Amino acid sequence: MGIRASIQASASGRCRRVIVGALAAVLLPAVPALATISFLGSWKVKTKTHDGAPKPIVTTTDDASGTHVTIAMGSTTSRDAEARVTLTRKFRMLDEEVVNLQHMFSSLIRDTSIRFKAKVNEGGPRLDEEFKAKGDARTASANEISSRRLRPRRTYTVKIDLKYENEHGSWENFDPHRIWLTTQASPSKLAMTGV
Numbered sequence: 001m002g003i004r005a006s007i008q009a010s011a012s013g014r015c016r017r018v019i020v021g022a023l024a025a026v027l028l029p030a031v032p033a034l035a036t037i038s039f040l041g042s043w044k045v046k047t048k049t050h051d052g053a054p055k056p057i058v059t060t061t062d063d064a065s066g067t068h069v070t071i072a073m074g075s076t077t078s079r080d081a082e083a084r085v086t087l088t089r090k091f092r093m094l095d096e097e098v099v100n101l102q103h104m105f106s107s108l109i110r111d112t113s114i115r116f117k118a119k120v121n122e123g124g125p126r127l128d129e130e131f132k133a134k135g136d137a138r139t140a141s142a143n144e145i146s147s148r149r150l151r152p153r154r155t156y157t158v159k160i161d162l163k164y165e166n167e168h169g170s171w172e173n174f175d176p177h178r179i180w181l182t183t184q185a186s187p188s189k190l191a192m193t194g195v
Contacts, residue, residue, distance in 0.1 A: 036097045036183050037066055040090040040155065047085050052078030053164070056085045057176075066099075066182035073107070073164050073173035081166040088159045091181075096152045098184035101125035102145040105177040110137035111169025118160045118179060124148050133169070141175070147184065 043060050054074030061068045071085055093099075101118055110133050119126035125148045131140035150156060158181055164171055 036093060036095040037099070037181075038092045038094055039067060040092060043067075043069070043087050043089045045085070045087050047083070049081075049083045051080040051082060052076060053081035053083040053166070056083055056162075058085060058087070066180060069160065069179040070176050071162055071179075072176040073162070073171070075170070075172035075174075076166060077170040078166065079168045082164065084161075084163040086159070086161050088157060090155055090157050092155050093150045093152050096149065098147050098149050099125060100145055100147045100180065100182050100184060101127060101158070102143075102180045102182075103127050103129070103177065104141075104143045104175075105173070106139060106141040106175035107131075107164075107171055107173040108137055109133040109140050109169070109171045111135070111167045112171045113165050113167075114140055114171075115163045115165075116142070116161070116177070118158070120148070120150070120156050120158045120181070122150070122154065122156055124150055124156055124158075137169075 039062060043058075045058050047056050047058070049055055053076055056074070057072040059070045067089070069087060073083055099120065101120065101124075103116060103118060105116075107114065109131065112133055114129075114131040116127065116129045119128075125146035127144050127146050129142055129144065131142075133140065160179055162177060164173075
């Protein structure tokens with residue numbers, strides 16, 4: 001085999017490898033990243049209402065990046081109405097990772113108070129928000145995020161507590177409470193909500 005034949009064989013071998021590599025990249029599906037957060041069971045939800053308050057509607061979803069909770073508190077003009085929701089859930093961190101806890105909502109309130117608390121134990125992220133309106137109606141809203149690095153191979157508990165209390169006014173939760181617990185590596189939830 002001459003030099004010319006050797007060069008042609010080498011070039012055709014490289015060409016085949018490039019073609020096979022390109023085909024593999026196009027035809028093979030993308031392999032999703034492994035989740036670093038593992039949920040242990042489903043959300044435990046407790047709701048309590050009295051004096052004509054609407055029952056909160058709670059929905060939850062999980063995906064590879066974490067969990068999402070939506071709480072719709074409805075509306076009322078009932079005097080002394082009160083509605084409360086408490087959610088808890090255990091999860092395990094598989095790797096050391098930054099975990100985000102985010103809360104968004106908007107409500108029109110008059111002579112009403114809203115109290116929202118969410119936290120992850122063991123020094124995890126936490127949010128503590130309070131809104132009050134005396135006299136005139138006002139819009140209460142939030143878009144808050146808290147982030148903390150959590151250690152791997154530990155079990156954590158996330159707890160969410162939301163309470164609406166009407167003295168003699170009203171509330172209208174026109175943009176439900178949305179809470180995300182996600183890992184730092186996950187795509188931004190803000191982009192998914194159009195904010």
